[in-house]
Amino acid sequence: MSLEELLPSNHGESRFYAIAIRSALVISTLLVGLAIPFFGLVMSLIGSFLTMLITLILPPACFLSILRAKVTPTQVTICIFIIAVGAICSAIGTYSALSKIIEKLNT
Numbered sequence: 001m002s003l004e005e006l007l008p009s010n011h012g013e014s015r016f017y018a019i020a021i022r023s024a025l026v027i028s029t030l031l032v033g034l035a036i037p038f039f040g041l042v043m044s045l046i047g048s049f050l051t052m053l054i055t056l057i058l059p060p061a062c063f064l065s066i067l068r069a070k071v072t073p074t075q076v077t078i079c080i081f082i083i084a085v086g087a088i089c090s091a092i093g094t095y096s097a098l099s100k101i102i103e104k105l106n107t
Helices: 011-035 039-066 073-106
Strands: none
Touching: 039 073
């Protein structure tokens, strides 16, 4: 969508360019997926690390950082618990993905 928004808004030609951009993105994704033998494992590694960071670790950390003086002890405990669960899940997922990547490299 970002690339399509850069195009001028000529009604006839913009539809053609939008289809061309989308097709080029799909084809490039296909080529990357075919070129990397264990693309799914790399995506698993990135997903396990970044998803947990963005969804479970950063929000409570930012909440505690922004509302430092107004946070109750119960809220601090809950936030620390959520951060700990996120860190543990991220570590397990990252370890699992890395071990599978290393296993694929050795075979």
